[in-house]
Amino acid sequence: MAATTLDAPNAHELARFYQRLLGWPVQKEEPGWVEIAPPDGGAGLSFQTEPLYTRPQWPSSRSEQQMMTHLDIEVHDLSSAVDHALALGATVADFQPQSDVRVLCDPAGHPFCLFSR
Known part of the structure; x- marks a missing residue:
């Protein structure tokens, strides 16, 4: 498994929360999508903007x-x-x-x- 993805009204805002909570760096960021992962490797978290969340x-x-x-x-x-x-x-x-x-x-x-x- 590469990641668990969480839907949110704003992927970037929720990713910032978990990035600060876990101390994980951003691996990928694009409109409506952010991926963070532990610096030493392993499965990360992805965040997806969902307008109907x-x-x-x-x-x-x-x-x-x-x-x-x-x-x-x-x-x-x-x-x-x-x-x-x-x-x-x-x-x-x-x-x-x-x-x-x-x-x-x-x-x-x-x-x-x-x-x-």
């Missing part, structure tokens, strides 16, 4: 756009990683199913999890 609902409900996928991001210090994500524009999800994982939403509304082993 609808924010997913977390937790899921039958009447709202459901989350189709989410990212799990391992961190060294959960509390400082949450603070960093919030400073970049993430929000903490109201529903937290586990005490050792924090569910946040990126600026486009995609849920993602931060966890520490």
Whole structure:
């Protein structure tokens, strides 16, 4: 697998969020499309502008756009990683199913999890 692609109302804005969150450089950028990847190689993240994008609902409900996928991001210090994500524009999800994982939403509304082993 080369990458996971996230749709967004603005691919460039969402890519900037994840670039700053993960510290990954941009690999490719063109109108409506951005790719970032870890500097040491491996699968990256791509972002695609989708004019009809609808924010997913977390937790899921039958009447709202459901989350189709989410990212799990391992961190060294959960509390400082949450603070960093919030400073970049993430929000903490109201529903937290586990005490050792924090569910946040990126600026486009995609849920993602931060966890520490």
